[in-house]
Amino acid sequence: MAGNPHGISLEPAARAFADATSEPPSLHQMAPETGRKTIAGVQDSPIFKPVVDHTNAAEAAVAPTVGVLAQAPRD
Structure with a gap:
């Protein structure tokens, strides 16, 4: 239990990493x-x-345009 x-309480992988x-x-x-x-x-x-659907959008802001990448789980 050095780490x-x-x-x-830690999951086994987290305990091994610690x-x-x-x-x-x-x-x-x-x-x-x-x-x-x-x-x-x-x-x-x-x-x-997991497999996801990607949607790229650009939102106009007061300053420069901001790129947005939305990811949603695929059904």
Whole structure:
């Protein structure tokens, strides 16, 4: 329980991540390139992405036009 000293209820994947990242060095202690590689390694796992419908729109604002991308789950 090194990464969860307060005993908060965590899902197994969250507990494994907390334990794996609880030992030094922390991200702020790494060289920038090493930190980038570490973050990329954490984020490279495949994830479930549901099929969605995309709608692109442009909303006129007081200043420049703002692009909007709306995503909704496909039925």
